[in-house]
Amino acid sequence: MTTFNIYMTGVGGQGIGLLSEVLLRAADHAGLMVKSVDTHGLAQRGGIVVSQLRIGPQAHSPLIPAHAADLVVALERHEALRAAHAALKAGGVLIYYDALWQPLAVRLGQAPAVSAEAVAEKCGALGARLIRVHRPNLTDARMQNIVVLAHIQRLGLIAHLEAAHYEHAMEDLLRGSTLEENLALFDAERQPAS
Amino acid sequence: MKSMGEMLLRREAFAEIVMGNTALVRAMVVAGTQVVTAYPGSPTPEIATAILSIPADRRPFYFEFSTNEKVATEVAYGASVNGHLATVFFKSVGLNVAADTFVQLSLMNLMGGLVVVLGDDPGANSSQNEQDNRHYAQLAYTPVIEPADPAEVYSFYIEAARLSRQLRMPVILRLTTHVCHAKQKVRFPAWQPPAQVDRTPRFDVGNGPYIPLPFSVPELKQRALGRLEAVRGQAVACGLHRFVDHGNRQRGVIAWGLPFLSLLDALGDVQPKPDILKLGIVYPLDHGQIAAFLDEHQEVLVLEELDDLLEKEIKAKAYDLGLRTKIVGKLDAGDWIGEYTADKVKGILHKLWPDLVPAPPEIALNVAVPDRPPQMCPGCGHRSAFHAIKQALAADDITVADIGCHTLGYLPPYELGQLLMCMGASPGIGAGMSLFNTNRRVLVFMGDSTFYHAGLPGTINALHNRHNLTMIVMENGTTAMTGHQDHAGSGRNINGPAPKLPIRKILEGLGVEAIFETDTYQQRQLTDLVRKAMAVEGFSVVIARHPCMLKFTREARRKPGFEPRRVDIDQETCERIHACVAVFGCPTFTRLPDGQIEINPDLCIGDGSCIQTCPTQAITKPAKTGA
Ligand SMILES: Cc1ncc(C[n+]2csc(CCOP(=O)(O)OP(=O)(O)O)c2C)c(N)n1
Numbered sequence: 018m019t020t021f022n023i024y025m026t027g028v029g030g031q032g033i034g035l036l037s038e039v040l041l042r043a044a045d046h047a048g049l050m051v052k053s054v055d056t057h058g059l060a061q062r063g064g065i066v067v068s069q070l071r072i073g074p075q076a077h078s079p080l081i082p083a084h085a086a087d088l089v090v091a092l093e094r095h096e097a098l099r100a101a102h103a104a105l106k107a108g109g110v111l112i113y114y115d116a117l118w119q120p121l122a123v124r125l126g127q128a129p130a131v132s133a134e135a136v137a138e139k140c141g142a143l144g145a146r147l148i149r150v151h152r153p154n155l156t157d158a159r160m161q162n163i164v165v166l167a168h169i170q171r172l173g174l175i176a177h178l179e180a181a182h183y184e185h186a187m188e189d190l191l192r193g194s195t196l197e198e199n200l201a202l203f204d205a206e207r208q209p210a211s
Numbered sequence: 212m213k214s215m216g217e218m219l220l221r222r223e224a225f226a227e228i229v230m231g232n233t234a235l236v237r238a239m240v241v242a243g244t245q246v247v248t249a250y251p252g253s254p255t256p257e258i259a260t261a262i263l264s265i266p267a268d269r270r271p272f273y274f275e276f277s278t279n280e281k282v283a284t285e286v287a288y289g290a291s292v293n294g295h296l297a298t299v300f301f302k303s304v305g306l307n308v309a310a311d312t313f314v315q316l317s318l319m320n321l322m323g324g325l326v327v328v329l330g331d332d333p334g335a336n337s338s339q340n341e342q343d344n345r346h347y348a349q350l351a352y353t354p355v356i357e358p359a360d361p362a363e364v365y366s367f368y369i370e371a372a373r374l375s376r377q378l379r380m381p382v383i384l385r386l387t388t389h390v391c392h393a394k395q396k397v398r399f400p401a402w403q404p405p406a407q408v409d410r411t412p413r414f415d416v417g418n419g420p421y422i423p424l425p426f427s428v429p430e431l432k433q434r435a436l437g438r439l440e441a442v443r444g445q446a447v448a449c450g451l452h453r454f455v456d457h458g459n460r461q462r463g464v465i466a467w468g469l470p471f472l473s474l475l476d477a478l479g480d481v482q483p484k485p486d487i488l489k490l491g492i493v494y495p496l497d498h499g500q501i502a503a504f505l506d507e508h509q510e511v512l513v514l515e516e517l518d519d520l521l522e523k524e525i526k527a528k529a530y531d532l533g534l535r536t537k538i539v540g541k542l543d544a545g546d547w548i549g550e551y552t553a554d555k556v557k558g559i560l561h562k563l564w565p566d567l568v569p570a571p572p573e574i575a576l577n578v579a580v581p582d583r584p585p586q587m588c589p590g591c592g593h594r595s596a597f598h599a600i601k602q603a604l605a606a607d608d609i610t611v612a613d614i615g616c617h618t619l620g621y622l623p624p625y626e627l628g629q630l631l632m633c634m635g636a637s638p639g640i641g642a643g644m645s646l647f648n649t650n651r652r653v654l655v656f657m658g659d660s661t662f663y664h665a666g667l668p669g670t671i672n673a674l675h676n677r678h679n680l681t682m683i684v685m686e687n688g689t690t691a692m693t694g695h696q697d698h699a700g701s702g703r704n705i706n707g708p709a710p711k712l713p714i715r716k717i718l719e720g721l722g723v724e725a726i727f728e729t730d731t732y733q734q735r736q737l738t739d740l741v742r743k744a745m746a747v748e749g750f751s752v753v754i755a756r757h758p759c760m761l762k763f764t765r766e767a768r769r770k771p772g773f774e775p776r777r778v779d780i781d782q783e784t785c786e787r788i789h790a791c792v793a794v795f796g797c798p799t800f801t802r803l804p805d806g807q808i809e810i811n812p813d814l815c816i817g818d819g820s821c822i823q824t825c826p827t828q829a830i831t832k833p834a835k836t837g838a
């Protein structure tokens with residue numbers, strides 16, 4: 018089995034940690050060899066959070082080499098483009114939640130914000146598949162990660178991972194009403210668009 | 212996974228996905244560790260998280276966050292000479308603070324054993340340098356054991372504890388950032404808690420001398436060196452080393468820690484692969500084992516992250532033994548810098564063996580996306596403080612930062628805190644900058660945890676030597692940047708209620724006469740107080756207080772009936788002056804291409820500290836977000 022690399026990124030506070038932990042445990046429940054690492058030096062201070070996950074017996078270090086991610090998962094548009102440049106492999110898949118948390122230079126008026134077109138253009142140049150997710154009516158921004166997880170599952174972006182593996186992983190990690198809300202959202206979002 | 216605490220105490224064997232930092236705590240439990248001390252710092256805080264997941268009444272050992280790393284080391288030492296197996300952990304630069312005590316440990320008979328767990332940070336992911344703490348180990352005749360992944364963190368700690376107890380000497384378990392934070396499934400053996408633990412204080416001067424003075428130092432040093440040789444003698448038998456035999460008698464690599472895993476990734480399926488000698492104990496080296504490996508290969512690469520300690524030692528030994536093997540270590544300055552990731556290792560292998568490994572991909576500078584430096588959180592009291600303090604300063608006044616969340620004030624739009632060194636350094640640096648200086652006023656910042664940690668000596672010095680400077684104590688009631696650990700001013704320690712040591716009272720007790728104090732959200736008042744303080748001749752202090760809003764908001768969200776609030780922009784009133792987004796700079800404010808300002812509903816916590824910063828009062832009072 019060849020190694021499958023998943024590079025997850027977002028801004029501190031967006032819930033990359035949970036997303037990554039669910040994928041890690043889901044992969045384990047699916048019986049896959051898996052390693053991961055979070056790089057969260059100043060995670061909660063509005064900086065970039067990256068989590069890396071590697072599936073397969075040939076993955077030794079938990080860190081993914083440059084331009085070697087089969088799947089990039091981003092929770093924010095600027096970080097989607099940044100990861101497409103740094104991590105995404107040609108012909109890979111980029112899925113991102115189109116939240117916009119402006120970086121400093123944009124807020125100071127010194128740089129333009131990244132557009133959705135710029136992300137699409139980069140993916141086009143890489144021959145990568147692009148999936149944009151956005152739910153303007155989502156009540157709790159901290160559940161954007163679950164929406165993305167549901168799409169990863171529905172589109173089968175990670176081989177061998179069934180819905181039950183994701184759900185099992187969420188049950189490992191969450192409790193009470195939080196668990197119920199997240200499971201319900203996961204389930205609803207997995208239904209094909211009517 | 213049920214609860215982490217339950218897992219860490221499980222009696223039967225089990226396999227679970229854990230972080231390196233969590234595996235370490237299971238090892239502490241199984242090894243029978245009795246006393247654990249620490250001061251928070253990345254990459255180690257999750258060790259404490261795992262410890263605290265075990266309910267206090269079931270925790271098989273005592274744990275504390277000490278005031279700083281030096282004190283933590285002293286507490287662990289005291290416990291060890293009483294016969295208890297002890298462990299102290301902290302981040303890389305913590306060893307600088309602990310050094311005065313640490314360097315003495317190997318001279319003593321540590322009856323219970325003492326493992327020093329270091330969280331080194333190659334690549335300076337979250338530290339002010341990437342210092343290689345193996346230098347300290349050599350300075351202090353202390354063995355170093357280095358695991359590569361969470362499974363090894365577990366087994367190597369057990370071995371470190373065994374060696375330490377057996378030889379009554381300190382042993383370093385050196386972790387690096389991505390070993391601490393790596394997660395994988397680890398198989399843990401069963402554990403039978405001891406029927407009874409002997410906690411008798413067995414300190415006995417007969418085990419000494421414990422007084423290192425001219426009469427005793429030669430003898431103590433002799434014993435330390437002897438113990439180092441004893442470890443060298445056991446190094447191979449410990450079973451921590453591994454020979455990865457690819458049948459290559461031409462080329463070999465000596466590697467250990469995370470770089471060993473990077474090496475395997477970097478080699479991928481190239482053929483023929485070099486043989487690999489993977490080390491566990493990296494100081495002292497077993498020379499026989501190294502010599503045999505050298506002897507079997509014509510060319511050996513010492514793959515050594517950061518500095519070149521092993522390379523030098525191995526070359527020297529080969530010279531003594533008359534070995535003809537070509538030994539290669541660092542080829543240029545780049546090899547000394549940064550973490551040895553697979554890409555980095557590919558580059559190193561390519562320089563040496565271009566026929567074997569192709570050049571790694573060029574990492575293009577990413578110009579397409581603006582940088583995202585870490586920011587103070589929405590509602591952070593430090594932001595209000597910087598916004599207010601800036602108004603009180605002249606253009607050429609000097610501001611000195613210290614370590615903590617408020618370090619981020621150096622970034623635009625505030626640009627306050629123009630120099631940074633290490634914890635507690637600001638009053639000392641500020642004092643030096645105030646000498647011969649009659650026209651540029653000096654203002655220094657200090658976090659509250661840092662004040663207790665290492666800020667007191669500089670503060671006392673400023674008083675004692677009558678320096679002319681103003682110190683702003685950025686008091687948020689917690690050690691925020693490393694994950695909200697309590698400190699001496701919190702009124703609580705990790706184990707329960709504790710006396711509160713208010714900074715104001717300490718300063719008064721020291722004799723500081725000019726002390727001003729306000730909540731940082733009172734921005735106008737703070738500006739005023741800073742002006743007053745800076746007009747004082749001599750040492751003055753402003754306590755700029757506001758609770759950490761990240762901590763506050765998290766706690767509030769957990770309470771029943773919590774209703775999120777946020778401010779809004781009245782677009783009719785807004786004149787697009789942009790003070791909110793570009794001068795106050797809360798990340799909540801979003802700038803649309805046409806210059807209109809919006810609130811990011813995912814970020815705003817409805818603290819309202821921004822309202823006073825709008826010259827046209829276009830920011831509305833925080834209101835419930837009618838979801
Ligand atoms: C010697 C040393 N120990 C630990 C750290 C890790 N560290 C970085 S920031 C920080 C917190 C400082 O807390 P405080 O002074 O209260 O400031 P805050 O982050 O709360 O604003 C610590 C402990 C360090 N950099 N140096």
